[in-house]
Amino acid sequence: MEKFDAIIIGAGAAGMFCAAMAGQAGSRVLLIDNGKKPGRKILMSGGGRCNFTNLYTEPAAYLSQNPHFCKSALARYTQWDFIGMVDKHGIAWHEKTLGQLFCDDSAQQIVEMLVAECEKGKVTTRLRSEVLGIERDEQGFTLQLNGDSVRTGKLVIASGGLSMPGLGATPFGYKVAEQFGLKVLPTRAGLVPFTLHKQLLEQLQVLSGVSVPSVITAENGVSFRESLLFTHRGLSGPAVLQLSSYWEPGEYVSVNLLPDTDLEAFLSEQRNDHPNQSLKNTLAMQLPKRLVECLQQLEQIPDVTLKQLNVRQQEELCDKLQNWQVQPNGTEGYRTAEVTLGGVDTNELSSRTMEAKKVPGLYFIGEVMDVTGWLGGYNFQWAWSSAWACAEALR
Ligand SMILES: Cc1cc2nc3c(=O)[nH]c(=O)nc-3n(C[C@H](O)[C@H](O)[C@H](O)COP(=O)(O)OP(=O)(O)OC[C@H]3O[C@@H](n4cnc5c(N)ncnc54)[C@H](O)[C@@H]3O)c2cc1C
Structure with missing residues (x-):
């Protein structure tokens, strides 16, 4: 032997x-x-x-x-x-x-x-x-x-x-x-994309291929600042892969889609300069157009001009874009991890x-x-x- x-x-x-x-x-x-x-x-x-x-x-x-x-x-x-x-x-x-x-x-x-x-x-x-x-x-x-x-x-x-x-x-x-x-x-x-529940997936599927800078935070407070990618199965991109290692089934993750923007200040400034500008076009200056259009179709972004946007709507909008709560359905598992x-x-x-x-x-x-x-x-x-x-x- x-x-x-x-x-x-x-x-x-x-x-x-x-x-x-x-x-x-x-x-x-x-x-x-x-x-x-x-x-x-x-x-x-x-x-x-x-x-x-x-x-x-x-x-x-x-x-x-x-x-x-x-x-x-x-x-x-x-x-x-x-x-x-x-x-x-x-x-x-x-x-x-x-x-x-x-x-x-x-x-x-x-x-x-x-x-x-x-x-x-x-x-x-x-x-x-x-x-x-x-x-x-x-x-x-x-x-x-x-x-x-x-x-x-x-x-x-x-x-x-x-x-x-x-x-x-x-x-x-x-x-x-x-x-x-x-x-x-x-x-x-670990280091694996998130899948989404059927209803949310159907709503976001049109965004497949869109990538945005983000900060994603797990329930235990761990967060990563990198890009997020919408896919035909759910969410991926470096920020999501990183966070997946800290995520437990059933938990929510918090997504900030505008991590480098003081959104309140940006909207106030734009409102002063261009009161008749649509909210949609204003947000498209900071976010991909496809994302803004999708969120408006889902009624997450009100169809108003900046001067029509009231304080409550603005607060809700900032919360949605900078503290979006997503509950993944799961991960893609070992196949792609x-x-x-x-x-x-x-x-x-x-x-x-x-x-x-x-x-x-x-x-x-x-x-x-x-x-x-x-x-x-x-x-x-x-x-x-x-x-x-x-x-x-x-x-
Ligand atoms: C698609 C992909 C991309 C990656 N990219 C990166 C990257 O860019 N940077 C980074 O740091 N990490 C990356 N990783 C992670 C990295 O590849 C692994 O952490 C690393 O390869 C682990 O090294 P290892 O030697 O422990 O295991 P492996 O590299 O997985 O090697 C294990 C070996 O054992 C063999 N083996 C398994 N079972 C048996 C058996 N029963 N009998 C005989 N042989 C067996 C396998 O064939 C394999 O060759 C990536 C992983 C994947 C899947």
């Missing part, structure tokens, strides 16, 4: 990076994936340009039942370290917005970089491979694969979360955790090495555990940082 110093399951962001670093440190590493090519999510990421990290990475950008868990790994392998590697490979990049770094050309470059780093570490990669069973004894782990069995003293689970089953996502990592008696926290889709919230309980793991406290030699890295980042490169940075911490421990 073939033996390896470390076996890593999942050739995604975390698994490839960990394999490369451990291999380069001298370990004999086997990297296993169920897909026919490595790094499939990386290829799809950032609209094909991979938002590979964020300049402003900090622990506050991560959700976890233990918010302190991510601190050590993020501090030991930082965004600057990963940028250094990207630069070393001559990959050109740019900041798009809010510290989000993307490849100038293609996400394929990040996958090629990781493959090259794995080759440098003499990593053995087996694709289209299933792990049918894992047994543990005092010396380590025996993995039954389709075809043969392999042995290792150190087993790393990097099989990711449940989002995008079409890209190979499976609950494998959670099942391994449970097999070894580790707690797995309930999972749900970028990440999975929850997962292997971090209390079961060492924050320094990612090793299971109760099961020496068993490690979890990346998205499979209960650490989920905001939109904007934070999730890949967690993959790199947790993988690096683990690779250091595999030496």
Whole structure:
């Protein structure tokens, strides 16, 4: 039976990076994936340009039942370290917005970089491979694969979360955790569009494709200032994706469609200068015309001129546009979610090495555990940082 110093399951962001670093440190590493090519999510990421990290990475950008868990790994392998590697490979990049770094050309470059780093570490990669069973004894782990069995003293689970089953996502990592008696926290889709109740959806469907700057706030007070996109299924755009990670079914979200405008002052000023101007045309100076027309058809905007607009109507209008209460019907779920919230309980793991406290030699890295980042490169940075911490421990 073939033996390896470390076996890593999942050739995604975390698994490839960990394999490369451990291999380069001298370990004999086997990297296993169920897909026919490595790094499939990386290829799809950032609209094909991979938002590979964020300049402003900090622990506050991560959700976890233990918010302190991510601190050590993020501090030991930082965004600057990963940028250094990207630069070393001559990959050109740019900041798009809010510290989000993307490849100038293609996400394929990040996958090629990781493959090259794995080759440098003499990593053995087996694709289209299933792990049918894992047994543990005092010396380590025996993995039954389709075809043969392999042995290792150190087993790393990097099989990711449940989002995008079409890209190979499976609950494998959670099942391994449970097999070894580790707690797995309930999972749900994160960074995912909201769906709307039928009546509201029918009313807003004409707005499909309209995007507006917004501030969206969850019932727990968390809010994001980014754009909101109306879609044929509901609401999307960066602000909505971000907020979805903080939203619980049944809750309302509050939407400010004019976050940069003092609407009362704007209307008063316009009323002084153009009293006969229609309210609709006045609002169209601040909001997309299609949105204003739709809201007027839904009788959310009165069909009046500015001089006809009374104090009560103005107050109601400001409330509707700047404190719109929406109760999402749900989310689009794992089919379109970028990440999975929850997962292997971090209390079961060492924050320094990612090793299971109760099961020496068993490690979890990346998205499979209960650490989920905001939109904007934070999730890949967690993959790199947790993988690096683990690779250091595999030496
Ligand atoms: C469409 C999309 C776009 C995204 N864009 C960004 C972005 O731009 N920036 C960002 O930071 N984050 C982005 N994310 C999130 C990011 O891709 C993930 O957080 C990250 O890939 C997690 O890395 P991972 O290595 O833990 O898991 P993954 O990258 O998901 O890798 C897990 C690997 O394990 C394999 N696997 C699963 N089950 C098994 C099994 N039973 N046996 C063998 N192998 C198995 C899978 O095939 C996969 O290759 C995006 C996600 C999606 C879905």
